[in-house]
Amino acid sequence: xxxxxxxxxxVSGELKNATAVINWVDSELERGGVSGExxxxxxxxxxxxxxxxxxxxxxxxxxGPSWTGGSAGMIRIRxxxxxxxxxxxxxxxxxxxxxxxxxxxxxQAMLERATPGVGVYIMRQLMDEVSYQRDGNTNCLTxxxxxxx
Amino acid sequence: MELRIKEKGNVRIVYLQGKLxxxxxxxxxxxxxxxxxxxxxxxxxxxxxxxxxxSSGLRTFIALQKKLSSRKGRLLFCSxxxxxxxxxxxxxxxxxxxxxxxxxxxxxLFPEEQLY
Numbered sequence: 001x002x003x004x005x006x007x008x009x010x011v012s013g014e015l016k017n018a019t020a021v022i023n024w025v026d027s028e029l030e031r032g033g034v035s036g037e038x039x040x041x042x043x044x045x046x047x048x049x050x051x052x053x054x055x056x057x058x059x060x061x062x063x064g065p066s067w068t069g070g071s072a073g074m075i076r077i078r079x080x081x082x083x084x085x086x087x088x089x090x091x092x093x094x095x096x097x098x099x100x101x102x103x104x105x106x107x108q109a110m111l112e113r114a115t116p117g118v119g120v121y122i123m124r125q126l127m128d129e130v131s132y133q134r135d136g137n138t139n140c141l142t143x144x145x146x147x148x149x
Numbered sequence: 150m151e152l153r154i155k156e157k158g159n160v161r162i163v164y165l166q167g168k169l170x171x172x173x174x175x176x177x178x179x180x181x182x183x184x185x186x187x188x189x190x191x192x193x194x195x196x197x198x199x200x201x202x203x204s205s206g207l208r209t210f211i212a213l214q215k216k217l218s219s220r221k222g223r224l225l226f227c228s229x230x231x232x233x234x235x236x237x238x239x240x241x242x243x244x245x246x247x248x249x250x251x252x253x254x255x256x257x258l259f260p261e262e263q264l265y
Contacts, residue, residue: 015172018170018171018172019172040232043168044232048203048204106240106241106242107240107242108245111211111215119204122239122240126239
């Protein structure tokens with residue numbers, strides 16, 4: 001692939017849009033020649049990122065953060081595919097995110113209590129780079145997956 | 150995502166197909182709740198045609214495991230594609246859940262009288 005394939009999507013940050021976002025990324029990856037386990041791992045991380053943004057945007061509602069009950073406003077997604085890597089950037093104007101820096105409780109603990117941070121941990125295991133930047137009032141979460149040549 | 154259910158004696162085999170994203174995980178959890186509320190105690194989830202699941206899908210299965218355990222039921226998984234089994238390994242649930250290579254291997258873990 002010579003020039004990178006760049007695509008953008010803007011959706012309302014509501015859980016019901018997750019399937020449309022996943023399907024869009026899936027078809028863009030296919031167009032860029034990315035398939036199989038690599039594509040599946042990217043889709044998993046896109047789902048984690050999208051749901052995390054919504055989850056944290058609802059963190060002030062009574063009962064604590066949840067996936068329902070509100071909207072993260074508009075979420076802008078930029079997908080770039082080149083011969084070496086896939087980059088997905090999520091931007092939104094909600095409150096600043098704090099990505100957990102420690103390994104969450106896993107395994108049996110997940111059956112016994114809520115263990116925050118599992119989604120971010122999965123992203124860090126599957127992607128080559130997960131980074132977050134706060135630019136003014138905008139959150140930007142960047143996921144990079146290197147492609148095997 | 151499609152969800153199809155087959156009865157085999159006292160065991161319900163649930164076939165998941167497609168992408169179990171965060172929104173569809175919530176829908177799947179409702180389906181599993183209906184199944185358990187209708188009396189299902191032994192469930193095998195066949196993942197042969199499941200493209201992926203994320204942490205939200207895991208939470209659906211954790212909730213199902215808790216419900217079945219409290220009723221002395223059993224939850225088994227079979228035919229996991231590599232992308233799915235990798236997630237179970239990453240979150241260290243691969244040795245906690247009962248995961249079988251094939252549907253037949255999962256069925257063989259139930260007493261014969263429960264399958265007719």
